[in-house]
Amino acid sequence: MFSNRRYTIVVGIAALFMVITGLATVRASLPVSPAVPAYNPHNLIRLHVVASSNTDRDQQLKMEVRNVILAEATRQLKGARDVEEARHWLAQNLSSLTRAAEERLSAEGSPYPVKAQWGDFDFPDRTYGSLVLPQGRYEAVRLIIGEGQGENWWCVLFPPLCLVDVADGGETWTATAPLDGLSYPQEHRVELRFKIIEVLQASKERLASLLSAGPF
Template sequence: MRVHFYPQSSSKSYYFVKIIVLSLALFLALIATFGRFASASASEIIPEDAIRIRIIANSDSDFDQKVKQAVRASVSEAILAWGEMPADHDKAQSLIRNHLKQLQKLVNAKLNDYDVDYKGRVELGEVPFPDKQFKGKSYAAGDYEALRITLGEGKGANWWCVLFPPMCLTAATAQDDDAKVATASVKPAHASNASDNGTEAEKPKPKFFLWVIIQKLIAFIAGLFS
């Protein structure tokens, strides 16, 4: 029987190559994961040509807020029934504009169901928004393109989200402290040059994620030598 003895230097080289290969694999996995994380974060920023939606209650009374929620549910269901929102701004704008009469009828019917003594107004154009936050990012007050549905005097808290691109049809909601801006006139619709709102919690910063991965990588390498 022959017993083979391998030089100790060969064993060290094997472990060195193993460490390099594993470290490279972890590094590539880290880059891929970070790329997906960064891409997801970027997609949550409202683009400049976004089209928003605001449904503004007549007042802040419990009843008027209930009416607003009912209108929101009806309008959201109708919009979802349109199918996938076009990826092009002009086509999305055209789709919304072609359904304005449908939405107006839905709003009228819902207000009639609740037997209120006020009307609803559906319009698409540049409308005033106060300062807003969306997923941790602040957006300055200004005029932004939106589908606006004003119920009665429009002095109550509003519901809002982003129709184009379809970022939050039923998820993101916010309330305006300055609801009076809702009564301002609407300008002709065209792509806006700024963005707006949101209330969801801010995502963890990428640097924290990277630091955790680096710590794990260091601990792994150290373990190979222990």
């Protein structure tokens, strides 16, 4: 016979075990993406800059074009309320962005032509900090420098999430709002899963110890 004290402890641990198991089941069924919708793959506009070749010089020129485009687009689009406003601005200014890119190339002593394309393009998986843009087709502005045979660079043009430090050529990812449809890396979910397993295992061991022990 259990004493009243042991009975109370056993029932309490069993109830805790059931609650944790239920929470684990609910957590497993929840989407990984943030709960508050904001931007998703259907209202992002990405930026894709393709270098003329893979020479060091042409790769550096690609980054110069990147800096010019992001500086202007970030300044103009940070006040856009939605993707439609961003599209309206692009429709009016795509040619001026192209000219700005060509002017920078000329100033660098490499007057390559720049071809601008605006449409839907295929992109691979891409990680920005703790966020992942899954593989798929995205609306994007693509700038092709010269022969367009070099390695490319991409980020997000709208919302203006990719901020470039022109002084040192670095880049940072800044999420200005939750990104619905974008996910966090797998390790965050794995870490949570392991923690739940640890708690469940500890509860089971405690319950088994109480059941096998003698009366209090």
